[in-house]
Amino acid sequence: MEKQEIRTFGRRHGKKLSTRQQWLLDNLLPTLLPKNESESELNILEIGFGAGEHLRELAENNPNRIVIGAEPFINGVASLLSAITDETNSVRPEYKNIRIFADDVRDFLRNSDSKFEQIWILHPDPWPKAKHEKRRLLHAEFIKNLSNHLTGNGEIIIGTDHWEYYDWIIEELKKTNLKVQTPDLPTIETRYQHKNKAGTTHPKYLVIKN
Numbered sequence: 001m002e003k004q005e006i007r008t009f010g011r012r013h014g015k016k017l018s019t020r021q022q023w024l025l026d027n028l029l030p031t032l033l034p035k036n037e038s039e040s041e042l043n044i045l046e047i048g049f050g051a052g053e054h055l056r057e058l059a060e061n062n063p064n065r066i067v068i069g070a071e072p073f074i075n076g077v078a079s080l081l082s083a084i085t086d087e088t089n090s091v092r093p094e095y096k097n098i099r100i101f102a103d104d105v106r107d108f109l110r111n112s113d114s115k116f117e118q119i120w121i122l123h124p125d126p127w128p129k130a131k132h133e134k135r136r137l138l139h140a141e142f143i144k145n146l147s148n149h150l151t152g153n154g155e156i157i158i159g160t161d162h163w164e165y166y167d168w169i170i171e172e173l174k175k176t177n178l179k180v181q182t183p184d185l186p187t188i189e190t191r192y193q194h195k196n197k198a199g200t201t202h203p204k205y206l207v208i209k210n
Helices: 019-032 053-061 074-084 105-110 130-135 140-147 163-173 191-195
Strands: 042-047 066-070 098-101 116-122 150-160 179-181 204-209
Touching: 019 074, 019 098, 042 053, 053 066, 053 074, 053 098, 053 116, 066 105, 074 098, 098 105, 105 140, 140 150, 140 163, 150 163, 163 204
Parallel strands: 042 066, 042 116, 066 098, 116 150
Antiparallel strands: 150 204, 179 204
């Protein structure tokens, strides 16, 4: 029997969606699924985009690139759909390059040979309790798998305000042959960054390359 993957994210649903949000999920989301597009067109992936603030910024700043967001939390997906559409429920021009995978990113990667110039992971769930540590997404095997989806000069950018998790990721990276930088990047504003449940002074970032 095939071993079942450990779930690395929390709940799938939050509060009840509005009528408009449910319509967008039922009718618009299926039109925004990632396709097996060529490497030259498919450039940026964000894993766990939350409500999509940073994903929208990526789309606006990279109009000639396809920007894919993977997020299993349906309320976050609904928030993004609401933000990228106008009063007629059509996607605004500046967000035409967004694609959405509303599920576990591992399922997307398993069935895709896509390559990315950038893969962003901002504020992944740190699963701070010791008994939950196995649920952490950014273990060595997963990061090595991500690196197989990078273009030649591609990079994985990770940000977290949970410093113990940051140190844990660095230890995991020592199990790989990947190149790791620890740049002092300006704080990237997201809803989860503002929550800062870890109570730290600022997020820490990692940039990973092959």
